[in-house]
Amino acid sequence: MGNHSDGSPNHSGTVATAGQNGVEKFQDPGLPPHRLRLADTDPRAAKKAERQVALLFGTSVVGTLIFLVSYFAIDLGNDSSIATIRLQNALLGIGTAFAMLGIGTGIVHWAKALMPDHEVSEERHAIRTEEDRQAAVRIVDDIVEETGIKRRPLIRNTLLGAVALAPLPALAIFGDLGPRPDFALAHTLWAPAPDGRLKRLARDPDGTPIKAADVTIGSAFHVIPEGLNELSEGKLNEKAKSVVLLMRLDPSELHPSPERVDWAYNGIVAYSKICTHVGCPVALYEQQTHHLLCPCHQSTFDLTQQCKVIFGPASRPLPQLPIAVDAEGYLVATSDFHEPVGPSYWEREQHVLIPNA
Numbered sequence: 001m002g003n004h005s006d007g008s009p010n011h012s013g014t015v016a017t018a019g020q021n022g023v024e025k026f027q028d029p030g031l032p033p034h035r036l037r038l039a040d041t042d043p044r045a046a047k048k049a050e051r052q053v054a055l056l057f058g059t060s061v062v063g064t065l066i067f068l069v070s071y072f073a074i075d076l077g078n079d080s081s082i083a084t085i086r087l088q089n090a091l092l093g094i095g096t097a098f099a100m101l102g103i104g105t106g107i108v109h110w111a112k113a114l115m116p117d118h119e120v121s122e123e124r125h126a127i128r129t130e131e132d133r134q135a136a137v138r139i140v141d142d143i144v145e146e147t148g149i150k151r152r153p154l155i156r157n158t159l160l161g162a163v164a165l166a167p168l169p170a171l172a173i174f175g176d177l178g179p180r181p182d183f184a185l186a187h188t189l190w191a192p193a194p195d196g197r198l199k200r201l202a203r204d205p206d207g208t209p210i211k212a213a214d215v216t217i218g219s220a221f222h223v224i225p226e227g228l229n230e231l232s233e234g235k236l237n238e239k240a241k242s243v244v245l246l247m248r249l250d251p252s253e254l255h256p257s258p259e260r261v262d263w264a265y266n267g268i269v270a271y272s273k274i275c276t277h278v279g280c281p282v283a284l285y286e287q288q289t290h291h292l293l294c295p296c297h298q299s300t301f302d303l304t305q306q307c308k309v310i311f312g313p314a315s316r317p318l319p320q321l322p323i324a325v326d327a328e329g330y331l332v333a334t335s336d337f338h339e340p341v342g343p344s345y346w347e348r349e350q351h352v353l354i355p356n357a
Contacts, residue, residue: 049113056106057158063098186351191336198332
């Protein structure tokens with residue numbers, strides 16, 4: 001019977017088998033002969049390569065300076081034109097590209113043209129004795145010596161300059177992110193005014209106040225706080241936190257917890273429109289099932305059970321907005337949300353809201 005280990009009917013003798021005591025068929029070819037580069041034999045070529053590496057590092061410095069000058073010198077005010085914005089973006093991109101490309105290509109050219117390129121192989125073993133530790137230190141010293149960074153001050157100085165300036169654009173961008181939000185994420189415009197006046201629920205986007213009589217069973221309104229459209233600064237940020245879905249059900253279909261019995265009015269309930277998963281707008285309402293759906297990742301909330309999550313990646317119910325009716329029949333928010341709206345964030349557990357604060 002043939003040997004099936006190599007797929008042939010008869011053993012050809014070219015494949016080593018277990019237990020075979022013959023000479024190994026495939027010998028270690030070893031390392032190829034080392035070929036000297038031009039910079040290894042010609043000092044002028046080595047000096048030229050050194051200047052090229054320094055020029056690349058200098059290009060990185062110039063790119064960083066272009067970024068910083070365009071970032072600070074071009075003022076983007078409220079009346080800035082599109083052309084000015086495009087100019088700054090182009091210069092920022094060019095500066096960043098040259099800053100990163102200069103360092104990267106400089107290091108690659110340095111390694112390929114000037115650093116030793118001979119191949120060395122040795123067996124790896126655990127470092128245990130003091131002699132082994134000293135040998136490791138000597139290896140590190142040899143690596144530093146082979147880079148030539150000690151005897152090539154031009155490369156060393158330009159590299160240090162490029163690396164020192166490279167983080168400055170990132171620092172400038174981080175500094176432009178603005179102040180810490182602190183408790184800004186925990187509060188919305190639904191909180192009562194300083195004089196105690198309650199905010200009316202208004203239609204989005206025209207801002208018309210909503211009366212309880214306008215909300216019929218099965219209807220749904222997209223709601224914003226009254227006065228939001230009059231804001232001159234921060235309007236979009238405030239709207240992103242305050243948007244609400246307003247719906248009316250048969251009161252017998254609602255199952256509120258004891259502490260939320262007075263948060264609805266005659267079957268009318270209001271919930272945050274911001275999904276607790278990643279902050280997408282929950283804008284789909286199934287009238288028959290009383291489910292709210294997030295179109296981004298299909299999180300589903302049961303309106304009859306205080307918007308409890310019944311499907312999808314969201315982990316928390318939608319925050320409910322306590323509502324009532326004022327003397328003129330308009331729907332009003334009796335307090336702010338009792339928890340931060342939207343997805344989770346680092347300080348969320350510390351931002352416990354106090355109603356009417």
